[in-house]
Amino acid sequence: MAEKAAEFNPEVFKKTSDEKMSARLKMWLEMCAHCGLCADTCHYYLANEQDPKMMPAYKAKKVLDAIKKKGKIDEATLNSLYETVYGECTMCRRCTMFCPFGIDVASIISMARGLCVSQGKVPENLVKVIENYFAHGNQMALTQEDWIETLKWMEEELQEELPGATIPIDKKGANLLYTVNAREPKFYPMDIAHAVRVFHIAGEDWTMSSKGWDDTNLAMFAGDLKSAAYVSQLVRDAAEELEVKRVAITE
Amino acid sequence: MHSVTLFAEYLRDGRIKLDKSVFAKERCTYQDPCNVSRNGGCARDAREIVKYLCEDFVEMEPHGAYNFCCGGGGGMIPMAGPFRERRLRAGKVKADQIRATGAAICITPCHNCYDQIRDLNKQYELGIKVLSFKEMFEHALIIPEELKAKEDEGEEGEKEE
Numbered sequence A: 001m002a003e004k005a006a007e008f009n010p011e012v013f014k015k016t017s018d019e020k021m022s023a024r025l026k027m028w029l030e031m032c033a034h035c036g037l038c039a040d041t042c043h044y045y046l047a048n049e050q051d052p053k054m055m056p057a058y059k060a061k062k063v064l065d066a067i068k069k070k071g072k073i074d075e076a077t078l079n080s081l082y083e084t085v086y087g088e089c090t091m092c093r094r095c096t097m098f099c100p101f102g103i104d105v106a107s108i109i110s111m112a113r114g115l116c117v118s119q120g121k122v123p124e125n126l127v128k129v130i131e132n133y134f135a136h137g138n139q140m141a142l143t144q145e146d147w148i149e150t151l152k153w154m155e156e157e158l159q160e161e162l163p164g165a166t167i168p169i170d171k172k173g174a175n176l177l178y179t180v181n182a183r184e185p186k187f188y189p190m191d192i193a194h195a196v197r198v199f200h201i202a203g204e205d206w207t208m209s210s211k212g213w214d215d216t217n218l219a220m221f222a223g224d225l226k227s228a229a230y231v232s233q234l235v236r237d238a239a240e241e242l243e244v245k246r247v248a249i250t251e
Numbered sequence B: 001m002h003s004v005t006l007f008a009e010y011l012r013d014g015r016i017k018l019d020k021s022v023f024a025k026e027r028c029t030y031q032d033p034c035n036v037s038r039n040g041g042c043a044r045d046a047r048e049i050v051k052y053l054c055e056d057f058v059e060m061e062p063h064g065a066y067n068f069c070c071g072g073g074g075g076m077i078p079m080a081g082p083f084r085e086r087r088l089r090a091g092k093v094k095a096d097q098i099r100a101t102g103a104a105i106c107i108t109p110c111h112n113c114y115d116q117i118r119d120l121n122k123q124y125e126l127g128i129k130v131l132s133f134k135e136m137f138e139h140a141l142i143i144p145e146e147l148k149a150k151e152d153e154g155e156e157g158e159k160e161e
Helices: A010-020 A023-031 A043-047 A056-068 A075-087 A094-098 A105-118 A124-136 A144-159 A183-187 A190-202 A218-222 A225-242 B003-012 B034-038 B043-053 B081-090 B092-101 B111-123 B133-140
Strands: A176-179 A246-249 B028-030 B105-107 B129-131
Touching: A010 A105, A023 A056, A023 A105, A043 B081, A043 B092, A056 A075, A056 A105, A075 A105, A075 B081, A094 A105, A094 B034, A105 A218, A124 A218, A124 A225, A144 A183, A144 A190, A176 A190, A176 A225, A183 A190, A190 B003, A190 B133, A218 A225, A246 B003, B003 B043, B003 B133, B028 B043, B034 B043, B043 B133, B081 B092, B081 B111, B092 B111, B105 B133, B111 B129, B129 B133
Parallel strands: A176 A246, B028 B105, B105 B129
Antiparallel strands: none
16 A cells, blocks of 8 residues: 555655665766756756756756755655655656666656655555555456446447457457556546457457456556555456466557 | 557558548647657557558657657646646647647547647647547448448448448
8 A cells, every 4th residue: 555654754764765776776866967968858847947947857866865865854855855756757758868878867756756655745646546456456446347337338339330349358368468547447438449349350369357457557656666566466467367368558 | 568569560460451531631640658659669550550540640849759748647647636737837848749740630549648638738729639549440440341230231332431
């Protein structure tokens, strides 16, 4: 589960940063020469009147400064770090393409999000969806019943046009396991029908799974890597149980 | 594997066929999702699909692995709340890119990009349609006669509805 330690805990902060500080991250953080080539590769920098605080190098330095203090940071610093790592970077990795050293700022930001997680500082909505993964196996808290019902409904919809089209559920040994974003059964159910149409016409030997069918991983974006490992394991388990050859994720 | 790679494979192998005339009158562009194009290496697969699907296709500049993030990645969409305003502001770069193509349709195979670009469409009044490949396939896929519903029999030559 997403840790929800409500209070700022410098010891946990230091312990977490020690654990997360791999040689690679340490090298990247120390190697940045602040040359500024990353500045206009970043959409935040460009869209915010070239505010130097939006430069990827600045954001990385902010993380380094927080870590250097070995947990002796105040709450204001933590809050400011939180705003930067969640609110001013989408971890898109574009800056890395232009960095002369290939510094992976996204990994640095992800690590810093993990530091925030250790302090219970996670955007509220992400905490909710992470709980959903644990309780229901998908980010939208759909029950298995809802899920199967949605598939049946989409199957019927499509059969009006393509009488032979079916959605095989838990078909062992299928060539392909198709997984979706849980936003599809919740908000865009027709997306599922559109995919079925493709598989049916292609003559694919495919299946969907009654569990482990949500291919999103918002725990990863939250920086909560323990939960992220759990979430990705759900799909892996489904694939292994069904002995499929390939797994496809939705658009 | 990502659906984009799978769909490109189906088209390449002739397992599915598209009617290119369906979207012929609408200029299309393609939003490279960071996790599909830059980090997933599927930029070329998407262009392959586009060749079967679009008559009038214009790339954003830059594109492929160098394309900009839409601003909805990294969990930004579900974070919502206080992050929404920052997300829409950062999306201006993407809105400008799309506008410069003159496209009527922005294709994107990612739910984050999809929701973000739909928001940008309103915010920056782009006047575009945002579609995934499979939404376009709904109209462009050629359905083999033997798979069609019975009442359609005898109505050959009818290309689309």
